[in-house]
Amino acid sequence: MNHLQKLLPVFLFTPVLLSCKNKNTSPSNEVISQLNLKRGNVISCGATNAQFGIVNFDMTCGVAAKKDFNLAVELLHSFEYDEAEKVFAKVIDEFPNCAMAYWGIAMCNFHPLWSPPTEAELQKGAKAIAIANSIQTKSEREAGYINAIGLYYKDWDTKDHYTRCLYFEKAMEQLCAKHPDDNEAAIFYALALDAAASPADKTYTKQKKAGSILNALYAKEPDHPGIIHYIIHTYDYPGLAQLALPAAQAYAQVAPSSAHALHMPSHIFTRLGLWDEDIRSNLQSVAAAQCYAKQAGISGHWDEELHGLDYLVYAYLQKGNNKLAAQQVSYLNSIRLVYPVNFKIAYAFAAIPSRYVLENSKWEEAAELQLPQANFSWGAYPWQEAIVHFTRTLGAAHIGKINEAKAELAKLYQLKDILDKQKDSYNAKEVAIQIKAGNAWVQFEQGDTANALKEMKLAADMEDSIEKHPVTPGKVLPARELLANMLMQTNQNKAALNAYDAVLIKNPNRFNSLYNAGIAAQKSGDNEKANFYFKQLLAVTDIASSGRPEIGVARSFLKMH
Template identity: 60%
Template sequence: MKHALFHRAFIAPLVLLLSCRQESSTPSQAAITALSLKRGQIITCGATDRKLGAVEFNTSCGVATQESFNLALQLLHSFEYDEAEKAFATVINKNPACAMAYWGVAMANFHPLWTPPSELELKKGVKAISIAQSIAKKSPREAAYIAAIAAYYHDWERVDHRSRCIAFEKAMELVHSKYPTDSEATIFYALALTAAADPADKQFINQRKAGRLLEALYPNEPNHPGIIHYIIHTYDYPELAVLALPAARRYAAVAPSSAHALHMPSHIFTRLGLWEECINSNLTSVASAQCYAKEAGIKGHWDEELHGMDYLVYAYLQRGQNGLAKQQLDYLKSIKEVSPLNFKVAYAFAAIPARYSLENKRWPEAASFPIDSTVVPWKDFPWQKAIIHFARVLGSVHTGQMAAATAELAQLKGIHSLLVKQKDAYKAKQVEIQLRAAEAWIHLLAGRNIEALALMNQAADLEDQTEKHPVTPSEVIPARELLGDMLLQLNQPKQALAAYSASLRKHPNRFNGLYNAGLAAERAGLPDSAALYYQQLIMVANAANSDRTELKTIRQFLTAHKFNVAVASHEI
């Protein structure tokens, strides 16, 4: 009863808005021009002929628009938002009275699983919805879709992004309930469930529900880009990732003309520690993104290229391929302009060099991490900037520079306060984890071991209670792995082993996780356990011809202990 009342209370303002708005047959050219639609040739890269999967969405807009509308949805489902808007603009050119084309424009400016829309995107979405609502000729089903996306944009100046995502979820639930045989309604409802999921919900209620809906559709529509794409997103968690592995291994073949489709499987490969597949996925994705930048006439680099590079560097480091990781780092330093300049770009510019320094324990380098504003205006990206200060703290502590570490800690505190003030709870919590870890290592440097361990445990527990942001392959350094490093430094190998083992369950096949777990087991007098971890690392890194010195050390250990390689496949 309460649920039904909520739905009636929620949908009533939308119905009222529709009834009060004067409807017409065709919007004015001035209204269409005011949208400032992206237009031009649809650009795709990857496959030689355009392959974006199969989508069929019947509208009341006429046969002449059907092919363009289907193409727009194919692009939308693979998050090719700019190209999707161009395709919806083509529909509008053919039929300015196609209400669903304006729905599509509003959807293309939403990008629910990425960063919230900019003010310009929000204003465009509102204008598009206004036009869609004003058009008289639309079916009840089309009106329901339009009302659902209107729920997201409604009162955007006063209502926060997450609350509006929840409003979209509830509205799409109504569409799904009213049209249960409409697979697109089910697919967009599943997307809405994932977008509205609580990052702190470790039961994954929304995600599991979305997964069930999508998996029920998949056998009948195996080439639908939205179904396969959203399965990957909804299961992009350590506890669920294995459920998405079949989809991850198929998505690139379904939509090879989308750079995002080529990259997206690597989310699952990363979750499962399948580094070779992750590398191959992102090599093709980066190449496709470079092609797109050239074809689109983008000055500099496209943001999707930087996103793929972050995942690529992370995978190279886990395979111990420092040379290839360094090539990507040097290439990053050569980049002077990226478009659009957004959260993904800022994250890559902070995370890639930080990962290279911290994963390889190049502490002097981490301590002097430069803040280069040539490309990224860091004041606009405080969460990403926190990565730089966090790396500097760890570098300063490990090189014995207390004053420098304390100064960087103050910077982290300032960023945390700013994010709290901005009411960005998720990012504030991520910085809080870094803040507690940074304080822990400063206490350790000062000899306050009890305080250090208490704070480091708090940081690890906080990180366990939430999830990484979809933009990144992993936290720069997992907090529980850092806890293991601290325990190992304090000569508590058994406790360190427990911390590393727990971290590896969430971050399988991490190079330092496996190596340090083996080292902790060795120091704890558990040579058989040490050998298992070491052999697992050999399996992860050996094919890569890694030059990491740790591999030479563990091969000597395995030879000395005459470890039976046949047991290497035993689960650790």
């Protein structure tokens, strides 16, 4: 599709909008129908019927539209994009001259903290903005909202997603400054800051600015879903996560009818190693997602269910509960149909079984791990596919199948080339880290210890230079933990202990790092530190139900010391 063809749908209906003699005439049914809006009743699956928090958004569409408009924004703030679009569509059907309802449609197709919009979503958003701009009966403030998201959709086919997120951020900053009493403008500005934050910025400049805005508003509007939700995203980083714990503990109570609101607190629980809270959060979220799929008539499984499963399996593994983790892996393997097909579901399909075999050092199973099959093509998701090939690389290397490991490395190079050509620099770097780590273990198994350690340290440093993707619970296997494992295998126990300590700072209460830190401390002659790590391990694990042999080792040591 060429440049003109991409823009043609917008240009075709823009004259229709502007041809009317009366500029205040509502958009025609024909123009509105071109948006192909989602419609229907709002689906609610939480413990409380249709409770999504409290929003009071001032707009000029009239008192009759306000209740629905507020509900649509509540849903929007909890990233319930399909449901929000339904309610904005209801406002449009009843009040077609409501410019802000079209703003809402554009916002529903933006989803700034997930994957970039598809081409169809970009076209829908651009069309909605064109309609909103054609409507004259809107306030100057409302025009500012429309202009801000309009800048994101402008030139979408020639400018990249991140650049357009920066445009949105700057426009929201200006709107916020112009209307300092508009809390919604401040909240959406904070969201824009999070969307425009660079994963390479370890000072978290934009996130801290967003946090200061949101915290100032939280005391005034404790039941606002956007404030609570964006606080969680804003502080979803090592060293900052503790600041979001009150919001994480409150969000599910504020918006219990949202599957995403039930899940989102687990981002902070994961960051802080609060595995019981993490598990409860995602069990509720998965159940709500299953309910949603049934009520929505989805054939198969909703993507939010798999997203919750990813976090759930991660938490089970950190508690050493292989039985429950294995049950979820088996359940995932039974899934063949998911909606909608997107990067989240591809990630879950790749990461869940990979985590299970890698966290348990099941190297033979890792070497044979296959790409799960469902209703999507792995060719569309090179980063996610790389996770499985990385798992196979490590598995083959650890059992001495060097040729097989090198073949998997070659596949990783191919996938990185694809990501480079797509100019997907973040995910290309993720695969580059996997290549270095995989190559390090191949060298190590071949006896080239010096170069293996050098390569593994480079991989760990590279990984520490960027943040994890905000959708994921964590790296499939932290590179610095792999470095620590290698150091311990070469009897560099103090250096290994330092590396495990570094992992635990970023990933508190990781099962393998706690256990191996205890072993490294013991081998270094530091029984006091070994005591500390083994006690911590037993405190966070399911001792009675865990089949992990490490539990027995830790208990035996503590009995003797």
